[in-house]
Amino acid sequence: MDPLLFKAILVVAVFGITLIVALYSTFGERKIAAVMQDRVGPNRAGPFGLLQPLADGIKMFMKQELIPSVSNKWLFIIGPCIAMLTACMTGVVIPWGGSLTFGDQVFELQIADLNIGILYLFGVVSLGVYGIMIGGWASNNKFSLIGAIRASSQMISYEIAMGMAIIALVMSTGTLSLKEIVMQQDAGLANIVYQPLGFLIFLVCAFAETNRAPFDLPECETELIGGYHTEYSSLKLGFYLFAEYINMFISSAVIVSFYFGGYNFPFQHELGLDGNLLTIVQTLVFFGKIFFFVFFFMWVRWTIPRFRYDQLMHLGWKVLLPLALFNIFATGLVMWGMGKL
Amino acid sequence: MLTNRSKQVVKKEMTIMEKAYLPAIFSGMLITFKHIFMKKATIRYPEQVREFAPVYRGQHVLKLDEAGAERCTACGLCAVACPAEAITMVAEERKKGEENLYREEKYASTYEINMLRCIFCGLCEEACPKEAIFLTDRIVPSTFERDEFIYGKDKLVETIDQKVDVTKRQTPEVLEFKKDKKHKHNRTFLDRVLKPSSKH
Numbered sequence: 001m002d003p004l005l006f007k008a009i010l011v012v013a014v015f016g017i018t019l020i021v022a023l024y025s026t027f028g029e030r031k032i033a034a035v036m037q038d039r040v041g042p043n044r045a046g047p048f049g050l051l052q053p054l055a056d057g058i059k060m061f062m063k064q065e066l067i068p069s070v071s072n073k074w075l076f077i078i079g080p081c082i083a084m085l086t087a088c089m090t091g092v093v094i095p096w097g098g099s100l101t102f103g104d105q106v107f108e109l110q111i112a113d114l115n116i117g118i119l120y121l122f123g124v125v126s127l128g129v130y131g132i133m134i135g136g137w138a139s140n141n142k143f144s145l146i147g148a149i150r151a152s153s154q155m156i157s158y159e160i161a162m163g164m165a166i167i168a169l170v171m172s173t174g175t176l177s178l179k180e181i182v183m184q185q186d187a188g189l190a191n192i193v194y195q196p197l198g199f200l201i202f203l204v205c206a207f208a209e210t211n212r213a214p215f216d217l218p219e220c221e222t223e224l225i226g227g228y229h230t231e232y233s234s235l236k237l238g239f240y241l242f243a244e245y246i247n248m249f250i251s252s253a254v255i256v257s258f259y260f261g262g263y264n265f266p267f268q269h270e271l272g273l274d275g276n277l278l279t280i281v282q283t284l285v286f287f288g289k290i291f292f293f294v295f296f297f298m299w300v301r302w303t304i305p306r307f308r309y310d311q312l313m314h315l316g317w318k319v320l321l322p323l324a325l326f327n328i329f330a331t332g333l334v335m336w337g338m339g340k341l
Numbered sequence: 342m343l344t345n346r347s348k349q350v351v352k353k354e355m356t357i358m359e360k361a362y363l364p365a366i367f368s369g370m371l372i373t374f375k376h377i378f379m380k381k382a383t384i385r386y387p388e389q390v391r392e393f394a395p396v397y398r399g400q401h402v403l404k405l406d407e408a409g410a411e412r413c414t415a416c417g418l419c420a421v422a423c424p425a426e427a428i429t430m431v432a433e434e435r436k437k438g439e440e441n442l443y444r445e446e447k448y449a450s451t452y453e454i455n456m457l458r459c460i461f462c463g464l465c466e467e468a469c470p471k472e473a474i475f476l477t478d479r480i481v482p483s484t485f486e487r488d489e490f491i492y493g494k495d496k497l498v499e500t501i502d503q504k505v506d507v508t509k510r511q512t513p514e515v516l517e518f519k520k521d522k523k524h525k526h527n528r529t530f531l532d533r534v535l536k537p538s539s540k541h
Contacts, residue, residue: 035376036373038380040381040384040385299370300370303366303372315362
C-alpha cells in the first residue's frame with residue numbers, strides 16, 4: 001500500500017472517530033448527568049435512547065439560522081469555524097497505537113510524528129481561544145462579550161500553568177515528541193509516577209482549557225445566558241458545543257499519552273500476541289483509558305459547582321502557577337541528585 | 342427561629358484543607374458515584390404509571406340517576422362550598438315533558454367548573470345534598486388554551502353505571518372525625534348559618 005494512501009485513510013479514520021466519539025459524548029454526558037441525579041436520562045430515540053445524538057444533530061441542522069443584523073457577519077461565521085478547526089487539528093500528533101505491518105511495509109498509527117509535537121499541540125490549543133473570542137465579540141452582545149473576555153482571560157491564565165507542568169514533563173522525558181514520550185513509558189513506568197504534581201496541575205488546567213465545569217465561566221448559563229454563544233443558533237451553535245466535546249476527547253487522549261502510558265498497558269509483551277494483533281489491542285486499551293477520562297470530565301461536571309471569577313484567577317495565578325514552578329524546581333533537583341543532568 | 346434550625350452566618354477563613362479544594366471535591370465525587378447505582382427517583386411515564394392513592398380526587402362528574410335524569414337541582418351549595426370559586430351555574434325551571442331529563446322541578450341549564458381554579462378539595466362533593474357531583478380518579482388532561490379548561494355539562498354529565506367509589510375516602514374514622522364540629526373545616530355551610538360561632 002502506498003504510504004500516502006494509508007496516511008489519508010488514517011486521517012479520515014481519526015477525524016471520523018473523533019466526531020463519533022464527540023457525538024456520543026453528548027449522549028454520555030446526558031446519561032451520566034441523569035444517573036448521578038437519580039434520573040433515567042434520554043431513552044426515547046431508538047433502543048436505550050442510542051439514536052438521541054442523531055436526533056439532536058438533525059434538530060441542529062433544521063433550526064432557523066439567525067445572524068444578528070448588528071453583528072460583524074463574517075467574523076460571526078468564522079468564530080465557530082475556528083473553534084471546530086482547532087478542535088479537530090489537535091488529533092494529528094497523538095499516537096493512536098503502535099504500528100501495523102502489511103507484508104514488509106510498516107505503518108505507524110500516528111498521523112504526524114512531529115519532533116516538536118508538544119509545541120504543536122500547545123500552539124493549536126492556544127489558537128482555540130480565538131474561536132470563542134471572535135464569536136463572542138462579533139455577536140455584538142454584552143453577555144457574549146463578557147463570556148468571551150472571561151474565556152480568553154481564563155485560557156491565557158491557565159495556559160501558563162499548563163505549560164509549566166509540561167516543562168517539568170519534558171525535563172524528565174527529555175523529548176518533545178509524543179510518540180517518544182509514549183515509547184518511554186513502555187520501557188519504564190508511566191509518567192504519573194515521576195510527575196504526580198505535574199499531572200494534577202495539567203488535569204486542572206485541562207478542565208480550564210476545555211471550558212468544562214468547574215471552569216465553565218465563559219458559558220455559564222445562569223449568569224450569561226450561554227456566554228459567548230448567546231447569539232448563535234442552528235449549526236453554528238452546534239459547532240461550538242461540538243468543539244467542546246472534541247476538545248474533551250482530545251484532552252483525555254493527551255492526558256493519557258502524557259501521564260498514563262498512552263496505548264501501552266502492563267505486561268503487554270508477555271501476552272504472546274504478534275505485531276498487528278497487539279497493535280489493535282493497544283489501540284483498544286488506549287481508547288478505554290480515554291473513555292475513562294471523558295467519563296471523569298463529566299463526573300466532575302456533575303459533582304461540583306463553578307468557581308467564582310476571583311476564585312478562578314486566584315487559583316490560576318496564586319496556586320497553580322507557583323505549584324508548577326515548584327514542580328519544575330523539584331524535578332530539576334531530583335534529576336540533579338540522580339545525576340541525570 | 343420557629344424551627345430552631347436557623348444558623349448564624351459566619352464568614353470564617355477556610356482551613357488549608359478546605360483551601361486545597363481537592364479533598365472536598367473527592368468526597369463530593371464519591372457521593373455522585375454512589376448515586377449511579379441508587380434507585381432512580383423517576384419512572385418511564387407513559388409506559389409506567391405511578392400508583393394512585395386510594396383517596397385520590399380528580400376530575401368531577403355530574404351523575405344521572407338510574408332512569409337517566411339529571412340529579413343536580415342547581416341549589417348552588419357546591420358553588421358556595423367551593424373555596425376556589427371554580428363552580429358557576431345557571432338554574433332553570435323544568436318544563437312539562439322534561440321529567441325524563443331532569444329529576445326535580447329545577448335544574449342547571451349551564452354548569453361549569455373551571456379546572457384551572459379548582460383545587461380538588463372535594464368540598465363540592467361533600468356539600469351536594471342530591472348526590473350529583475363526585476370527584477373521580479381521572480386526571481384532567483392538559484391543553485394549550487385556557488378556555489378549554491372550563492368544563493361544561495357536555496364534559497361533566499355521566500350515566501350512573503360508571504361507578505365512582507367514594508367509600509375509600511370516607512372510612513369510618515374520617516366520617517367520625519367529620520362530626521367533630523370544633524374544627525372549623527368540619528363545619529359545613531349550614532352549620533355556619535344555623536349555629537354561628539360564639540365569637541360573634
